[in-house]
Amino acid sequence: DNARTEPLFGHLMLEGWLIRRRRKKQEDEQEKQEDEQEKQEDEQEKQEDEQEKQEDEQEKQEDEQEKQEDEQEKQEDEQEKQEDEQEKQEDEQEKKKKKKKTKKKKKTNKEKKTNKKMKTNKEKKTNKVKKTNKEKKTNKKKKTKKKKEDEQEKEDEEEKEDEEENGYEEENEENEDEENEDEEKENEEEEEEDEEEDEEEEKQEEDIEEEKQEEDKEEEKQEEDKEEDVEGDEGEDEEGYKEVEDKTEKNIKKKTKKYKKTKKKRKKRKKKTKKKAKENTKKKKTKSAKKKRKKIT
Structure with a gap:
């Protein structure tokens, strides 16, 4: 019995040893992979910490820059406040000065009369053209309507005659076709005439507009000539207008500053x-x- 069981026992021991060896090898391999994975995760975590550190540094720099900008903005606001105060004082002085010496230019009676006359002539001319165009259109409509009524009456009479004669149906159809063609032709001619009249009306209105612009230019020129004449006698007024111009420029600057501030x-x-x-x-x-x-x- 011993001789038979010994080889079998040895075989089983060897097989058990091989199984344990394979299992240990697998466990070692798994442990090695886990260590490698952990190493990679540590490396990744290290990189994330480094990146976070850089972001903190960048954020710190941005905060510092923002602080400097706030300081600069504060200085600019202070400067703007001083400028506004100075401007307020200048406006006050200008107001006092304006009370003492400001003269408004008035149009002479002759200029008023001329301008009124020019305006009246323009209105008369415009109204006349409009009235003429309106009358033309009305007359044309009446004429067209009358023509159509006459044609209809003629047509009705011809139909009555055709019904009485009762034997010339083909001839009547041909005549009707010819009449339809003539009517279409007349309608086309009327449309062409309408277009021509519309073009003429537009041209007249354009001419009036051009004339009006020329008259406006002439009026402006008269104003300028008057200003040149008055400048020689009223040196003080010129100084007053210069002050108003300077004030306008200051207002523009003020608005620009306000826009910049809002932008900041x-x-x-x-x-x-x-x-x-x-x-x-x-x-x-x-x-x-x-x-x-x-x-x-």
Whole structure:
């Protein structure tokens, strides 16, 4: 019995040893893969920490830059405040000066009369052209209507005669075709005439508009000539107009400054929104990294 069982026992021991060896090899391989994976995750985490560090540094620089911009804006606001104060004082002085010496230019009776006459002539001419065009259209409509009524009456009479004669149907049909053709031709001619009249009317209105513009130019020229004449006698007025012009320029500058200031504030709000979005992204990344670490542990 011993002689038979010994080889079998040895074989079983060898097989068990081989199984344990294979299992250990698999476990070692699995452990090696896990170590490699953990190493990669550590490396990734290290890179994320480095990136986070760089972002913090960049954010710090941006905050510093924003601080400098705020300081600069503060200085500009202070300067603008001083300029506004200075402008207020200048306006006050200008107001006092204006009370003492400001003379308004008035049109002479002759110019008023001339301008009124020119305006009246323009209106008369325009109204006359409009009235003429309206009468032409009305007369043409009446003429067309009368012509159509006459044609209809003629047609009715011819139909009556045809019914009485009662034997010339083919001839009647031919005549009717010819009459229809003639009527179409007449309608086409009338349409052409309408177009020509419309073009003529437009041309007249354009001529009136051109004439009106020329008269306006002439009126402006008279005003300019008058201003040149008055400038020689009224040196003080010229100074007054110069002051008004300077004031207008100041108002434009003031509005430009206000626009720039609004633009700066809008830029500042945009930066703050961007910063807040960055912080939210950073929080999400940190939370996600913590979850990963917890899962690995």
